[in-house]
Amino acid sequence: MVHKLPLKILIAACILLVAMATCNRSDSEDQKGHGKKTSLEISLDSAEIMFLSPKAEKIVSRIRDNVLFEKDLRVRARALRIFSMVLLSKVDNSAKDLDSAALYAIKSRELALANNDSVEWALSTVQLERHYTLSRQRFGNDRRIGVSAELEAALQQLEKHEVNDGLSLAYRTLAIKLDLDSAAPLKVLRYELLSLQFNDSMKYPVLRARICNDIAVTYVAYFRQPKLAERFFLRAIEILKNSDDYDTYSIALNNLAVNNTAGDQRSLYYSRLAARVAAKGNLPQRVSSAYFMMALKFQSMGLYDSALFYQHKSSETLPKDMIRYDYEITYRDAAMAKSYLGIGKVDKAARLTDLYAKIIGEENAPGGADLNSELATLAGLYQALGDYEKLARTQTRLLALRDSIFSKDRLIAVGRVEGQYDLELKNKELKVLQMSNELNAAQADREMWVRFLLITTAIITTFGLLIVVKLLTQQSRLNDSLAKQNATIERQKLELENSIQDLHRAQAHVLNSEKMAMLGQFTAGVAHELNNPLNFISGGVSVLEEAAGSASTEEVQILKNIRNGVDRAIAIVNSLRVFSNPRSEIGSDSQSDLTECINASLLVLQSKIKREGVKVVTDFTECIVTGHSGQLCQVFINLIDNAIHAVRDLPKGRKTIEIRSRTNRSNAFVEFHDSGVGIPDSIQANLFQAFFTTKPAGQGIGLGLFICDTILRGIGGTITVSSQVDQGSTFTVQFICPK
Numbered sequence: 001m002v003h004k005l006p007l008k009i010l011i012a013a014c015i016l017l018v019a020m021a022t023c024n025r026s027d028s029e030d031q032k033g034h035g036k037k038t039s040l041e042i043s044l045d046s047a048e049i050m051f052l053s054p055k056a057e058k059i060v061s062r063i064r065d066n067v068l069f070e071k072d073l074r075v076r077a078r079a080l081r082i083f084s085m086v087l088l089s090k091v092d093n094s095a096k097d098l099d100s101a102a103l104y105a106i107k108s109r110e111l112a113l114a115n116n117d118s119v120e121w122a123l124s125t126v127q128l129e130r131h132y133t134l135s136r137q138r139f140g141n142d143r144r145i146g147v148s149a150e151l152e153a154a155l156q157q158l159e160k161h162e163v164n165d166g167l168s169l170a171y172r173t174l175a176i177k178l179d180l181d182s183a184a185p186l187k188v189l190r191y192e193l194l195s196l197q198f199n200d201s202m203k204y205p206v207l208r209a210r211i212c213n214d215i216a217v218t219y220v221a222y223f224r225q226p227k228l229a230e231r232f233f234l235r236a237i238e239i240l241k242n243s244d245d246y247d248t249y250s251i252a253l254n255n256l257a258v259n260n261t262a263g264d265q266r267s268l269y270y271s272r273l274a275a276r277v278a279a280k281g282n283l284p285q286r287v288s289s290a291y292f293m294m295a296l297k298f299q300s301m302g303l304y305d306s307a308l309f310y311q312h313k314s315s316e317t318l319p320k321d322m323i324r325y326d327y328e329i330t331y332r333d334a335a336m337a338k339s340y341l342g343i344g345k346v347d348k349a350a351r352l353t354d355l356y357a358k359i360i361g362e363e364n365a366p367g368g369a370d371l372n373s374e375l376a377t378l379a380g381l382y383q384a385l386g387d388y389e390k391l392a393r394t395q396t397r398l399l400a401l402r403d404s405i406f407s408k409d410r411l412i413a414v415g416r417v418e419g420q421y422d423l424e425l426k427n428k429e430l431k432v433l434q435m436s437n438e439l440n441a442a443q444a445d446r447e448m449w450v451r452f453l454l455i456t457t458a459i460i461t462t463f464g465l466l467i468v469v470k471l472l473t474q475q476s477r478l479n480d481s482l483a484k485q486n487a488t489i490e491r492q493k494l495e496l497e498n499s500i501q502d503l504h505r506a507q508a509h510v511l512n513s514e515k516m517a518m519l520g521q522f523t524a525g526v527a528h529e530l531n532n533p534l535n536f537i538s539g540g541v542s543v544l545e546e547a548a549g550s551a552s553t554e555e556v557q558i559l560k561n562i563r564n565g566v567d568r569a570i571a572i573v574n575s576l577r578v579f580s581n582p583r584s585e586i587g588s589d590s591q592s593d594l595t596e597c598i599n600a601s602l603l604v605l606q607s608k609i610k611r612e613g614v615k616v617v618t619d620f621t622e623c624i625v626t627g628h629s630g631q632l633c634q635v636f637i638n639l640i641d642n643a644i645h646a647v648r649d650l651p652k653g654r655k656t657i658e659i660r661s662r663t664n665r666s667n668a669f670v671e672f673h674d675s676g677v678g679i680p681d682s683i684q685a686n687l688f689q690a691f692f693t694t695k696p697a698g699q700g701i702g703l704g705l706f707i708c709d710t711i712l713r714g715i716g717g718t719i720t721v722s723s724q725v726d727q728g729s730t731f732t733v734q735f736i737c738p739k
Helices: 004-036 039-049 054-068 073-088 095-114 118-139 149-160 164-180 185-198 205-223 226-240 246-259 264-280 284-300 304-317 325-334 337-342 346-363 369-385 388-456 461-546 553-577 594-604 606-612 629-647 704-714
Strands: 591-593 615-619 624-626 656-663 667-674 718-724 728-736
Touching: 039 054, 039 073, 054 073, 073 095, 073 118, 095 118, 118 149, 118 164, 149 164, 164 185, 164 205, 185 205, 205 226, 205 246, 226 246, 246 264, 246 284, 264 284, 284 304, 284 337, 304 325, 304 337, 325 346, 337 346, 337 369, 346 369, 369 388, 388 461, 461 553, 591 594, 591 629, 594 606, 594 615, 594 629, 594 656, 594 667, 606 629, 624 728, 629 656, 629 667, 629 704, 629 728, 704 718, 704 728
Parallel strands: 615 656
Antiparallel strands: 591 624, 656 667, 667 728, 718 728
């Protein structure tokens, strides 16, 4: 062991000497190479490496005049392309800067074409595409910019010559263009990851940080992946700590403040750090954005004084010469409505809430997660202000928005599955066509052989018979094979059609469940808010009744009428609460009062019952059953409504609906009997299928009994029907009684 140690030291020393000699030789070769370059080319090298830094602008301004007298057209083309590159990378580039950058890029492309330099042409094309993208971002026009054929050709040239730096910038430009057009999120993410892959982290660290920030924003905006986004935000911030790119640094910190998963205090820390970084870089608009983020965070935490303080600082630091300054100030003030309400300034909160509603209606497109969140915030403000009319309108709009988003997602999923099934069906049909072609070819061969056998029968009769038998056997096998294939395809086609019908049923059921859940929340809120004023009125009537000893008969009758009206309103409000069932959520352990649910359902349909002149006879046994009250009411409303429809054409005295409930040890039964026209035996088996209806076109879609059956099976219950023509129908619903 002692003898081996000096040998290892000697080997390590030799390797070190060889490495040092190699480095010295490389350095000397680099020095020789630089010696061949002019001072202009060396300056261009520096400007290209530092194109994202303000230092590059100083280099460009120093050498701009020298480029005009440069005789080497290749150097001049490269210089113009770098000038464009630097101007497009300025933090506060103006319209004049963008126009100059475009002219430089166009002139560089012309010189590159004249020199037959495909790489320089491709790099200049990327700069021209950056100009189009920045113009769209800066001036906010809605024209789709798309992916030009020239950019695709430039990418091909850069890939062919393996120009990684150019590929990184080109793929980032391509991702930004697609993102501005709101097209193909997966492609946006793919191009951003390719841009990161081709980036030289040692040569262009700031560009790498910007790419990481872009990837993080894509994960949040399109894929709702905050943890993945947080990882890329942190990578960008770590790179930018040692750079002078304060703009990107503050943007990444603000993004992380909004999307971090560590809680409110961490969000405030990142926002404060973003404000300090932006102030250090003399970026007032970024400082204002950071303060506004802090104001929103304090408001969400219920610290309203702090929220208003930072909102005031945000408005003070916002540059007055920025685009849409008046709108930004108005929007930020309106966003503080909740804080003014929290400190007791109700009138100002109401004015700002109406202003916030106006901004949402004018500035946001109808649809999307942002509008969904803002409408929910607006609904909360109206509820806190007690403006129930506007609250109802906002909740109706929110319900319609969520319904459209839900339906759109479901339809997309169904369409995707249907497309897959159609593709499989077409593949099967193609196989059948191939089998038919093979059979036709075999048939042609057989006919040829038959003709040959007829000619040679006299000579080789025995041999010919054997061939005929063989061909007939082959034909029989082919026919059997084709028959099996046809049977298989028919079976698979039937299975596919059944699967698509199941998908339609599932879609209808889930959509209806979502609506009922929203109805439950809405009715619970309305019932709660109406109950307080009704209690005040009821108490006032009680006082008036006690003081009515000397009142006239007419005044006493008026008080009785008021009392009857108040009691009626309280009964209606109490029945609305049944739809939300505050005692339980929808689940396997939900329990409901059976009689309460039936009475609530009758109350909902009371106006229709009176309008049709239907007599309702009830006989209830009090009991508690398994199931959510909202769902039970949905079942009862459907059954009662069907019974009303069954007796509507009868004479007035014969329109009768009987509802009776009974129980045993473990089950409860409710019978709904109507004196209607009855249901023929031939269609009773189809009553609980989706989209089957006996009502005329336009009066029903055939989902009522299907939904009833689905709900009851979900809670362990059943529904059966017994009916005879001209003698009425009886629907019997069975429930489980909890132990």
